[in-house]
Amino acid sequence: MSDLHVRSAERPDLLTVETSEGAQGLQARDVTATLELGRELGAVLRANGLTLDPRDVDVERRDDETMIINMGPAHPSTHGVLRLMLELDGEFVLRTKPVIGYLHTGMEKTGEVLTYVQGGTNVTRMDYLSPVANELSYSMAVEKLLGVEVPERAVWIRMLMAELNRVSSHLVWMATNGMDLGATSMMIYGFRERELILAFFEKTAGLRLNLNYVRPGGVAADLPDGWEDDVAVICDTIFERSFEYDQLLTGQPIFRQRMEGVAPITAEEALALGVTGPLLRSTGVPWDLRRTMPYLAYDQVDFDVIVGTYGDNFDRYAIRLNEIRESIRIVRQCLEKMPLGDYRSQDPKVTPPPRARIGESMEALIHHFKLFTEGFAVPTGEVYSAIESPRGELGCYLVSDGGPKPYRLHVRAPSFVNLQAVPLLMRGGSVSDAITVISTVDPIMGEVDR
């Protein structure tokens, strides 16, 4: 016990033990295997096979010249609980290692003990900025296994909500990115406009954040009366104001200097690392699942896929700003083309009977009760469904053993995969660039750790 009271300067080994993450953390160079060193340097893309010489992958740095420091998990600019270990040479970043798991709550395990009906409440909490995308990917996987056809109106409602959610998610991104760069007015504006969308979500689904609105078979409720006016106001306001953000940020010299040409990534690197979403499109690859592998009714609406050229921070900013406008374009088309009809499938297997029938029919009451206690059985099989979430390809791999609960629920989280690009993007930049890199990669820790 007395050891604990020894001052750390006298016992540096104790200090290391207290702060060490073991092998998960970033180790000094002389104890790191060559291949791992290469990976952390972002050199995997240049390595041929397994023969990697440390002299090829880095400049002549020795351990006593560099310093390994921690950033996070409670750093304000890490957007949650991301912890980065940075190896610094003065002000410049050499190696980076994200240490994650601080928000791990075992949601994939939880998904195995919840029925398919209850599962939506679980997945909606993964990427807490785009809950509709999570529910959509999950519901589409369940529907594929069940073979349930979703009515036309439900498809368009889903699309409307998903695009509004994309706008709100990108607005939060604009806000937090502005805050990271010191443009605090953008922070206030971004959250102010997002409030409009959240108010509409509350009116529609009853909840602002974790909606559980998209469910297997359709959506939870029809759009509220007068939704056309609300959505039209949202579209007009945010579309108009997106030009104000443009004026506020794009023309601002400090903002441009911190974004332009900082942390570029090439298309080859992005593809090799499995990166998707705005990060991949910033390199000039026009890959947007809404366009390339259409789901819902995205093949019936008109929109542009925004791509960048240089793959730098500024491209990623410009893509998200323009995606807000494109999403509003899609929302306006949903407004025009919204068909009439059912908002959920009339398949009694997945849909409870209408409320009025429950009051008068015993069978309907039993049916309702069974559906929400036992759930419905889903045929045996495996399915992977992928959609374009605001952060990239959000996939759901579902294994069913024929019972009412998923046998295995795996979520391919775009933030989790995109995070692997961080060491590559940060290399050679300064610590202040590291802040912008975290911001423009836009990891949502709830989704990274699940």
Place this chain on the structure above:
Amino acid sequence: MIPLPPTAPPGVATSESLASDLGCFPTPETYVALVRAFKDDGFELCADLCGVDYLEHPGRDLPDGVVPTRFEVVVNLLSLSKRQRVRVRVQAGDDEPRVPSLFDLYPGTEAMEREAFDLFGILFDGHPDLTRILMPEEWEGHPLRKDYAVGRVPVQFKEAPGPR
């Protein structure tokens, strides 16, 4: 149904899965060669890699000649040029599941393989840094295995039962 790429190793069983993308069932020996053949054939992106523990669901539907094992590694590859997906499912073994790593082909599988190792205990030969990624370093067991119990936290109210 998409045909296998020309350079694929012989003897790989295939099936058309529900999602109408190709499902391939290589052995751990032919696994890397098959993925390499797909990569050469235009599948640029490894979208997803995850493990599945089939302890409680052994009678799953597999094509003839594939011996089911307890653990399975599922890889979803994506071709941007062809707009196709393909699913590779490799039977990883029962007691000490072990497959080669795809790190040399797709460096982006690094974190996904670490996750599969962390949560299922599947070992990936040739992975540069096979450590736990989500759970703490000193954690015992692999939480997503079917013989690993769902934990419960005592609730701080009088006579309240724990969750589930």
